[in-house]
Amino acid sequence: MAPPAGQIRPGRYLAFFALIVVALYALVFFTGDGKPTPKLGIDLQGGTRVTLTARTPDGGQPSRESLNQARQIIETRVNGIGVSGAKVVLDGNNVVITVPGEGGEQAKNLGRTAKLGFRKVINAQPVTPQQAPPPANGQQPPPASGQPSQPGQPPQGGQAPQGGGSGAGAAPQQGQPTPPPSDGSVDEQTAKEIQAARAQRQNPALVPAEGDQAGAAVAQQLQAQAMAALQCGAADPLQGNDDPNLPLVACDDKGTEKYVLGPVFLDGTEVDNAQSSPPAQGKAGWTVDMQFKSKGTEIWRDFTSKNVQQRAAFVLDTKVQSAPTIQNAIIDGKTQISGQFTQAETKNLADILKYGSLPLSFASSDATTVSATLGLASLQAGLIAGGIGLALVFLYCLVYYRLLGALTILSLALSAVIVYAVLVLLGRWIGFTLDLAGVAGFIIAIGITADSFVVFFERLKDEVREGRSFRSAVPRGWVRAKRTILASDAILFLASAVLYALAVGEVQGFAFTLGMSTVLDLIVVFLVTHPLVALAAKSKTLSKPKLTGLGGVQELGAQRRSAKSAAAAVKEA
Incomplete structure (x- = not known):
């Protein structure tokens, strides 16, 4: 005789659940750092939370595509500098970088570097002690020569195979400099600067035809005047606001040399990869190996073939x-x-060549160091509320x-055992971090899991009745x-997935x-509670x-059976 519909072998299901628990905790204790903490x-x-506000050269509204591209590049930078557990999310026109624990100081500088471009060096001269920061007044540099000066330690371009391309160092566009943004993205004083x-x-006119x-x-004459006026140690109002189609007078990153540079002939987004070696x-120092994308390779090949023994500046x-x-x-x-x-x-x-180029300029509008004291107090209150519930x-x-x-209590306890192991592993594998919103999600999930048990038990009562x-x-x-149970959990999971896809930040953690928890609820109900x-x-x-606790229901069921038997007897008579 075949077993009734839904008949199972409980031992197999419980053994399978035990195997899952053993496998999860084996991964927790014997892989990664072995620390069983999420x-x-x-x-x-x-930690540190840094908010970067996007700005465009014309002061207009940045496109969503540019914002997403910038977020991905900043996220790559975060991973590149080895910051652990960081999150990079979009919030309107802002990119919010969240770095838990130590290491937040590095995150504060991530939005500083926005645009990378390659420019031809037209003129260069070292910064004299009188010109070095802090700046001194009244020191006029010697007249600029038409040939680029040789730096103290000139790096050398190396060999390469693949190329083609468009010319570089072309005559700059004539006309007046582009006016600064006028939509309120900068204040009036900054706009004037x-x-x-x-x-x-x-x-x-810095670069003649x-x-x-x-x-x-x-x-x-203009080059000499511009380099004399430029103070390398001062804040630069053109940072992120320079026009790539015009020449540029700039300092090096250390403030030891000044340059007159041609327009950008190759954008930093064309760099495919760069690594130190x-x-x-036969060589004394470390080197940087750089590879361009296909279009960048053509432009770089054309430029280097026309400018042998000239210098190319990497400007960030x-x-x-x-x-x-x-x-x-x-x-x-x-x-x-x-x-x-x-x-x-x-x-x-x-790192600058690989991660330095962003499609937008960013201003650091907020950089906050967050203390864990308030969060831990909120967590304690949340756990007390969850414990009471x-x-x-x-x-x-x-x-x-x-x-x-x-059995419900035992099932909830086993569910917590699985949840904890999964949290630890997700933290290692995908960098998932547990925050207050996530804790709220787990507390709500207690009721959802208990609801599944109630549905099952009430169906049992119906059958006994x-x-x-x-x-x-x-x-x-x-x-x-x-x-x-499957229908209700499927609806809840779908709602969570939609919320996760549309939300950002802490709301995503809640979703x-x-x-x-909804998925783990199904595992516990099917593999533990039912068996x-x-x-x-x-x-x-x-x-x-x-x-x-089914005594009253069973009595009612017995009465119904007796009534049915009596009705059947009367019908037969």
Whole structure:
């Protein structure tokens, strides 16, 4: 005779659940760092939250595509500098970087570097002691020469294979400097500073057209004046606001050299990869190996073939990061920058070349160090509230369901065991951090899990009320209950997924934990609660009405059976 619909072998399900628990905790204790603790968010362990406000050169509204691209690049930078547990999310036109624990100081500088471009060096001169920061007044530099000066430690361009491309160092566009943003993205004083800096340092006449002798004399005079006026140690109003189509007068990142640079001939977004390499045989310092994308390779090949023994500057937010001399034409875009570099210097330069280019300029509008004290106090209050709610659930289940209520408590405890292990592993594998919103999601999930048990138990009562025994009611009640449980959990999971997709920040953490708890609820109900109830139904001792709390329902069922039997007897007579 076939078993009733829904009949199971409880031992197999419980063994499978035990295997899952053992596997999870084996991963917790024997993989990664072996620490059985989940990662905590900024509100639970403290940290730094940096808000970067996007701005465009024309002061307009940044596109969503540009914001998403900037967020991805900043996130890559965060990962590149080794900051652990950081989150980078969009909030309107802002990029919010959240770094729990230590290491927040590095995050404060992530929005400082926005635009990377390659410019031809037209003129260069070292900063004299009188010009070095702090700036001194009244010191006029010597007249600029038409040839670029050689830096103290000139890096050299290396060999390469692949190329093609468009020309570089073309005559700059004529016209007046672009006016600063006028939509309120900067204050009036800052706008005036930007306009003055552009007029002085981005004058198209700084680079004359080829063959223009009169223009060359004027250009030398303007170059000398612009470099004399530029103070390398002062705050730069053009940072993130320079026009890539115009020449630029700029300092290097260390404030030791000044440059007159041509327009940007190659955008930093064309850099495909860059990495630092240890000294090769016969070379004294570390090197940077750089590779361009296909379009960038063509432009770089064309530029290097036309400018052998000239210098190309890598400019990041109006600061020259490096200005190597081109030793020979680079064909395939594989470029090696060499010189008397230390490991730290090449690592920094490689990171700038790889992660430095953003489609937007950002201003750091807020950088806050968050203490964990308030978060821990809120967590304590939340856990107390959750504990009170859990105790009330336990009390209700024990009074109303008795033995079945005890199985509910056991199921919730086993659910917590799985949740904890999953939290630890998700923190290691995907960097998931538990914050207050996530804790709220778990507390709400307690009620959802308990609701699944209630649905099952009430279906059992319905079957017993129909006149069936406890043992025969379990498989039939489960068949009816699991449909309701699956439907309700599917709706809740879908709602959590939609909320996660549309929300940002802490709300995403709430949606994630709620959705994860919903999935784990199904695992516990199917692999633990149902098998335990089936085992209890097979035991003569555990299935007694006094223990199950089904005595009154069974009496009602017996009365219905008697009424049906009497009705059947009368009908036969």
